[in-house]
């Protein structure tokens with residue numbers, strides 16, 4: 001099935017420039033969208049609760065800040081970039097009472113719409129602009145004149161203009177420089193959750209930790225294991241990013257390539273692929289969403305415990321030391337780029 005990909009020439013920036021945009025949340029995605037939209041000539045304000053620690057960062061950038069209810073009342077396009085688990089509460093308390101005919105509610109990820117946690121009245125557009133990358137890099141690439149690819153989706157087209165609006169928004173944050181694909185809330189949510197759990201975050205972290213553990217448990221130096229299993233992964237993935245797996249294989253030695261071809265399938269076995277299918281099933285049938293919402297409602301006890309265990313893994317200690325000696329590696333994540 002072929003998809004349509006939109007680039008800069010397919011999107012009209014004046015559409016979003018004609019709107020009053022409220023960005024709810026000023027974290028990883030929120031700061032990136034807000035600053036890049038502002039730099040694209042869009043009228044942006046930030047919605048954050050009174051006590052939010054993000055307020056000072058937005059104010060330092062000269063962005064107008066109000067409560068989520070205040071900015072929702074003022075704006076005619078509300079982009080919700082607060083944590084997924086908080087969105088249904090913010091929507092019900094602060095956004096829904098302030099919606100007017102022809103307004104638009106936007107999302108950076110389809111979770112709350114896909115799992116029926118938010119329902120928007122039929123006189124309002126519902127769309128998504130979901131960058132396929134971490135917010136701090138979305139901003140960094142925009143500042144560097146580049147862009148992170150994005151997905152757009154329209155769930156509800158009350159005005160008949162929702163797709164043009166989403167494309168225009170995507171252009172405002174640099175997405176159409178790299179390519180924007182039109183999808184559905186369902187496809188974005190399910191593929192995004194699968195990607196982050198099985199491959200990009202969960203799969204990659206577990207692979208790196210397991211490789212580090214095998215080497216150090218066998219008596220090799222943690223520093224050598226760190227360089228081998230974590231540091232060099234970025235350099236290998238850079239080649240995949242530039243030219244696919246084939247480009248990476250072209251650059252590595254034939255010894256490495258033979259090991260890759262014969263040993264890789266022994267690591268990612270049919271049983272691993274079967275587990276990936278189970279993970280996808282839990283996403284598709286809502287099991288993961290229910291588990292995550294319940295975990296958040298219960299105070300995130302298990303999440304915090306696992307997070308702490310990850311932070312205490314020996315790879316973090318040795319990595320901190322080694323990165324400290326490479327000034328160009330430990331680039332701080334800032335709100336500007």
Ligand SMILES: NC(=O)C1=CN([C@@H]2O[C@H](COP(=O)(O)OP(=O)(O)OC[C@H]3O[C@@H](n4cnc5c(N)ncnc54)[C@H](OP(=O)(O)O)[C@@H]3O)[C@@H](O)[C@H]2O)C=CC1
Nearest residue numbers: 025026027028029048052053054081082083108109134135
């Ligand atoms: N992280 C990423 O790169 C990506 C995220 N997304 C999606 O973007 C959305 C935002 O995620 P992300 O940027 O990671 O979120 P973050 O956790 O980085 O930031 C959340 C922001 O929301 C604020 N916030 C918390 N509670 C409220 C509230 N009740 N009302 C208003 N603001 C609130 C936080 O403020 P405070 O400082 O007070 O905590 C913070 O500024 C999610 O839907 C996510 O799935 C999509 C693609 C990639």
Ligand SMILES: CC[C@](O)(C(C)=O)C(=O)O
Nearest residue numbers: 132133134135192196200
């Ligand atoms: C890969 C994680 C992600 O889906 C992202 C940066 O795209 C997220 O939810 O943060």
Ligand SMILES: [Mg+2]
Nearest residue numbers: 132133192196
């Ligand atoms: Mg993602």
Ligand SMILES: [Mg+2]
Nearest residue numbers: 109192193196
């Ligand atoms: Mg995600």
